[in-house]
Amino acid sequence: MPRWSWFREAAERVWRGWPQVLESTLAATVAWILATVLVGHPQPFFAPAAALIVLGQARGQRTRRAVEVLIGVAAGVLVADVVIQALGARHTLTIFTVILLTIVGAVAVGATGVSVVQAAVSALYLVVIDPPGENLIPFRFVDALIGGAVALVVSQLAAVRHPLDPLVAEFRQTFADLSSVLHEAADALDDHDPVAAKAALERARGMDSAVERLRTGVLAAGEAVALHLRRRRHRGRLRVVDASIGQIDYAVRNARVLARAGVTLTRTPAPVPADLGAAVRLLAEAVHEAGEAIAADLEGRETVADECCARAETAALEAVRIAGRLFLPGHPLPLAMIIGQVRSTAIDLLRSVGPDDDAALLARIDEALGLPAV
Incomplete structure (x- = not known):
């Protein structure tokens, strides 16, 4: 079985890398x-x-x-x-x-x-x-x-006609992977399964390379745009997504901390609150919608981007709202850490997809969490 697994992984690597080989x-x-x-x-x-x-x-x-x-x-x-x-x-x-x-x-x-x-x-x-x-x-x-x-x-050759397509695909893949990590963490919390939680953590640790691929993808898209006749419009979009990568990096780190706290929580004998997995799943849905928003913006579909951004905010705020209701005295520290990371991930995620006023965004997040207005 390990030998066939190695061949399968090798075949997958060749399949992913065949454009570079050719x-x-x-x-x-x-x-x-x-x-x-x-x-x-x-x-x-x-x-x-x-x-x-x-x-x-x-x-x-x-x-x-x-x-x-x-x-x-x-x-x-x-x-x-x-x-x-x-x-x-x-x-x-x-x-x-x-x-x-x-x-x-x-x-x-x-x-x-x-x-x-x-x-x-x-x-x-x-x-x-x-x-x-x-x-x-x-x-x-x-x-x-x-x-x-x-x-x-x-x-x-492949980039002259559609110079941003590889970057769009990279964003979709990165956000899909991050969403999948959160779904796995939610399943592990629901099942109180430390093995599944550890697997989710390992996947979360591997997300750093995805962020680096995004940075490289922006550079590559900039190089391709230099040969494109309508490069001014593309450059504007690239500047926007380039500025968002820092927030995406923070969101990935927050998800990793969330997954690590999930491992600790599933190892304790105390039961996991039933709604915690639901909150993490909503956060995963927000991640998916945010990725679609960035991809649609790169493709020039502003209306679709706005709709996806709105759905991302709705899901993120609901995730924070559900998590906030679970923050009660006497609950273990890992639960508090997960709730905090749901909030932090939601903030960085929404910062990455919208030019919204930062103070207004934080106010909406804290209101959903149940914190008093400042």
Whole structure:
């Protein structure tokens, strides 16, 4: 069973990553064809290499990385050529000098780690494998240019027509996962099941990576929007969702604390209040609606976004209202923690989907919780 489970997980990873696999394979092959067939380079190693290096960078950074790769390759080749002419090829002193000068130069101009490595590898390749002659410097530079350009074009093919679609899908997936975590926590509370509560906590701990994917997705969408004719409208939407990611991060952390308190509560002999699971489920519903609101806003469906936002607020306030009624003297501390996290998650969730006045939002939340008006 563990072996089949591993194969299943591997197949799922391949299925999720097949666009990147296809993208990288296509870019490297096209770069090689362009350099060999159209340009006529005999062994254009740096064309597919540069394509793979650029595509290997985080989404949203490929344009800058492409420029860095070009500069790194050109600098490495230039340093190697000069040093080889002075010291000769394939000598220990030559290798030491070329690598030292290349890395120092790359660091001096502010290149990042991958660009420093690319520059050093380019120079080392020429010193050890193929010492440069009079025509090799332009070959290497043009090869890197071809590879970087092909990588950028291939990476943007799917995004040119609908540049925000990948980000919309990422938001929907993130909010669906967070909603599912809360549903699992609610089921564990209803069943007084510490094993299920621990499973929900483990899933909640894994949500941090989803938030990072959202941040990366915003960068990637910004890069794609730069090639879009109607980019001004898209940029406005991106600014809005980018500002909301911080609140989403807080909501994810709150849900993790809620799940941890759920583990503690299910381990105690005291019965779990019947309505606690209902409150957490309503919070999960609010999470789902908030995700749909952000997705609809990115898609330009403002009316749908407003409707989803209203439903998210209704569900969140009802969750806080139900949880507030459970806050009675003598109840265990984990219950109080869950009630507090229902409130905190609702606040951060609603802050992420609406430009509402913060004081008014807090007043509505506290009124639902049963706290006196300030």
